[in-house]
Amino acid sequence: MSKKITIYDIAKKLNLTAATVSRALNNNLKISENTRKLVQETAVEMDYEQNTLARALKSGKSYNVGVIVPRIDSNFFASIIRGIEEELYPKGYHVIICQTHDQEDLETGNINSLLNAQVDGILMSISNAKTKNNIFSNLSQKHIPLIFFDRKKDIDGVSSVTIDDYSGAYEATKHLINQGCKRIAHLSNDRLLEIYKNRYLGYKQAIIDNGLEFDESLVIETRSKVEEGKKTMKILLDMETRPDAVFSSSDFTALGAIQEIKNNGLRIPDDIAVAGFSNEPFTRFMELSITSVDQSPIEMGRIAAQVFLEEVGNDNKIKTKKEVVLTPELIIRKSSRKRI
Amino acid sequence: MSKKITIYDIAKKLNLTAATVSRALNNNLKISENTRKLVQETAVEMDYEQNTLARALKSGKSYNVGVIVPRIDSNFFASIIRGIEEELYPKGYHVIICQTHDQEDLETGNINSLLNAQVDGILMSISNAKTKNNIFSNLSQKHIPLIFFDRKKDIDGVSSVTIDDYSGAYEATKHLINQGCKRIAHLSNDRLLEIYKNRYLGYKQAIIDNGLEFDESLVIETRSKVEEGKKTMKILLDMETRPDAVFSSSDFTALGAIQEIKNNGLRIPDDIAVAGFSNEPFTRFMELSITSVDQSPIEMGRIAAQVFLEEVGNDNKIKTKKEVVLTPELIIRKSSRKRI
């Protein structure tokens, strides 16, 4: 029932004007120490709470930022979001999370609806390589900062935070080679997305650098799902000479591959060694723990948020494109460690 | 650069007044079909987009709802959120997600900051049983719908959507008994929270109903983490006569328990059978798949959202407390299926 207290209420009580109260609450310079204290005290006393909507309308800032990810039920994205929150909450921002579920229409739809909700910025991981660039230029026209993390696109003036997927893949593949593997397959994914292209390139270069023969037929594009991993592994096992190792661009497909390998009575890592990517918690939990590449997602989220804060605080129109690249870490586990 | 188009711009262009434009856009009844069409057409033509902040300030509705969960990186909560989104997005609502990470101060902090962000309602799963009720009565005073899902508290006028934890636990325990287990331990959790109390009670009743001896020392309270499951299982294994089954109130502690059991050279399910709760995806992925209780989280989220929509549309002050209880489903897997 109790009507919301406004600055007018507290102005009336103190025989002041709303403007003064506003200034006092915002720690404006031109205000006497006395009234400042007085106002702030009676504000808490009266249970005053600022109407953020009104402030937003006036200032044009909503103190909401949008975060768009393919899905939140993977530890990787959930951790990134946690990093973003840790950085943004103390600054008074709220985070609106949207999922695309890898559907293209949801991607543009989410952006539009976030714009409609007047967010101050958008942090996102691209789902679909085919998303039209004009939706992004739309953002920059409106001076709304856009920051990519993990899955980015190369767009003028748009900053990004990624890991060095190339070197992560290179190290993982080199590790498999060091374990004595000679015929290493690669479960890839849509290579129009930079992360998958770079993982592919890192894998390929490691093969070449170590004097192995690069065989394109061992590279198969699939989607980051357990079931897809199974299907793809089936194809590989049906080849005339099957691979003796699999480097997967996703932990989920790596898991599917492992299941399929076991179903065929082959041993891991002895017959086929496996390595994944992302260091999802389940890779550590499995009885047969899975080698993977850690991407320090919390750090990634924090940095993305910091970049946003820089850009939103930067009133001049000169946009600088900042590209932060983190270093991945290979975590070696049972699925690839041969007891040589 | 391009200034935002407002209803004034389109009014000027059409030699109308802003009020008429507003009415036309809102499909107000008292407007001629002609002008309605004309306005709507020029609106799209001019790329008009409603300023939701202004509407919110005027109407007192932000079309944002807050969702508070312990964490988002569990499939259970992520799925609930997905269900909520599916129901709310089509109605024009946005979802602001907050995590408590099971910290009490974050729970009240999140509520306050959502209130500050002027959300139209809050859907939440309680983290901490000790959270003071006055923060909730605060909400109802402001006529902001509050809906609990999964972890609820019994508060006048506050609706909730839960599953029948009692029967889920009862069925799981009965299943273990049917497998021939006689000494069934229970990994519990903070029983001030209804879900854990009910899982405990269901477990206990199943024991009693089936003529087994109920032994309180086999019930240990712990926290929903893999590491905690390991620790707790260690205690159970150190008992004079160790249990021959474990019913865990969480999949994560069940997983920890399984690891510890294996580390001690015991076989699952032969020496000790294990069942968890929540049907997290990893329970299915494991080589030794884990028996668990499914809670149909997407459905839970959808219903919670529907209840919110009902309450927010319900202008009269009479609050009706709605309590929806879903039926859980026991999923039997290797960790408890003895080949009798």
Place this chain on the structure above:
DNA sequence: TTGTAAGCGTTATCAG
């Protein structure tokens, strides 16, 4: 059916 005008709660500009 349309126009006029007030108001949602703030903040910014201009005086004083």
Place this chain on the structure above:
DNA sequence: CTGATAACGCTTACAA
């Protein structure tokens, strides 16, 4: 240092 006033963009009585 403080007050008066306008403005942010929209909705809605009340008038016409």
